[in-house]
Amino acid sequence: MSKTKPHAASRVRDAAPLFAALGDETRLRLIARLSSGGPGSIAHLSAKSEVSRQAITKHLRVLSNAGLVSSIRRGRERVWDLEPERLADAHNYLNRISRQWDEALDRLKKLVEEE
Amino acid sequence: MSKTKPHAASRVRDAAPLFAALGDETRLRLIARLSSGGPGSIAHLSAKSEVSRQAITKHLRVLSNAGLVSSIRRGRERVWDLEPERLADAHNYLNRISRQWDEALDRLKKLVEEE
DNA sequence: ATTTAATGCAACCCAAGGGTTGCGTTTCCA
DNA sequence: TGGAAACGCAACCCTTGGGTTGCATTAAAT
Numbered sequence: 001m002s003k004t005k006p007h008a009a010s011r012v013r014d015a016a017p018l019f020a021a022l023g024d025e026t027r028l029r030l031i032a033r034l035s036s037g038g039p040g041s042i043a044h045l046s047a048k049s050e051v052s053r054q055a056i057t058k059h060l061r062v063l064s065n066a067g068l069v070s071s072i073r074r075g076r077e078r079v080w081d082l083e084p085e086r087l088a089d090a091h092n093y094l095n096r097i098s099r100q101w102d103e104a105l106d107r108l109k110k111l112v113e114e115e
Numbered sequence: 116m117s118k119t120k121p122h123a124a125s126r127v128r129d130a131a132p133l134f135a136a137l138g139d140e141t142r143l144r145l146i147a148r149l150s151s152g153g154p155g156s157i158a159h160l161s162a163k164s165e166v167s168r169q170a171i172t173k174h175l176r177v178l179s180n181a182g183l184v185s186s187i188r189r190g191r192e193r194v195w196d197l198e199p200e201r202l203a204d205a206h207n208y209l210n211r212i213s214r215q216w217d218e219a220l221d222r223l224k225k226l227v228e229e230e
Numbered sequence: 231a232t233t234t235a236a237t238g239c240a241a242c243c244c245a246a247g248g249g250t251t252g253c254g255t256t257t258c259c260a
Numbered sequence: 261t262g263g264a265a266a267c268g269c270a271a272c273c274c275t276t277g278g279g280t281t282g283c284a285t286t287a288a289a290t
């Protein structure tokens with residue numbers, strides 16, 4: 001494993017679209033659904049949804065473009081599943097921010113103590 | 116610390132706007148800037164920005180609505196700073212998803228092994 | 231008292247996003 | 261072989277969102 005991971009969302013440019021993809025209620029529900037219920041077809045995923053099948057298709061495409069899900073064609077249906085690595089990317093980015101955050105708090109604390 | 120933290124973005128309904136606020140490059144830069152450089156006024160934060168002061172103001176408002184930053188009026192300027200707990204919320208939510216994710220992978224592995 | 235710096239507010243522009251409907255295409259199945 | 265199921269595609273609608281400009285307001289500075 002090299003110093004710079006290929007899919008590590010280290011830069012803001014990469015992280016923003018990832019969070020944007022997560023920033024929708026329907027898409028988060030889809031992720032939660034895939035996560036707890038396993039892979040599923042579009043019809044299956046949109047069955048208990050408030051929204052139409054095409055809307056779900058669009059959301060899946062957004063998640064796919066963000067690298068969070070992927071799909072394969074099986075017969076006449078398309079089965080979608082999660083792509084674990086990308087979620088780890090978001091996770092890592094938040095870790096990085098959190099670290100800076102803590103350092104900022106530490107500096108602030110030191111400044112206060114020095115007065 | 117009780118069982119249910121007051122600001123834990125446990126439900127999708129709460130987490131989505133949080134991620135949406137993080138899903139913009141300019142806003143992520145603002146967060147990174149506040150995180151590494153400490154609190155700053157609008158003029159200060161928009162000084163090295165490609166975008167106008169009003170645009171920055173709008174982004175700060177979005178972050179504020181998401182609970183990620185807060186501001187105080189000091190003289191004729193308004194100073195913005197980070198709100199650590201909300202970022203922890205996003206962090207916790209990703210942790211929760213990751214856990215489900217891993218469980219899903221475990222189940223999949225077992226299914227494969229049983230065949 | 232004037233000027234200047236820092237913001238707030240409002241109107242406006244345009245592109246993107248979430249949603250829908252309608253119809254065509256492919257595949258299963260009876 | 262003739263539906264019916266599952267999906268893809270395209271057009272359209274309306275709202276949201278990011279961005280700008282212009283002007284009013286408040287507070288520091290000289």
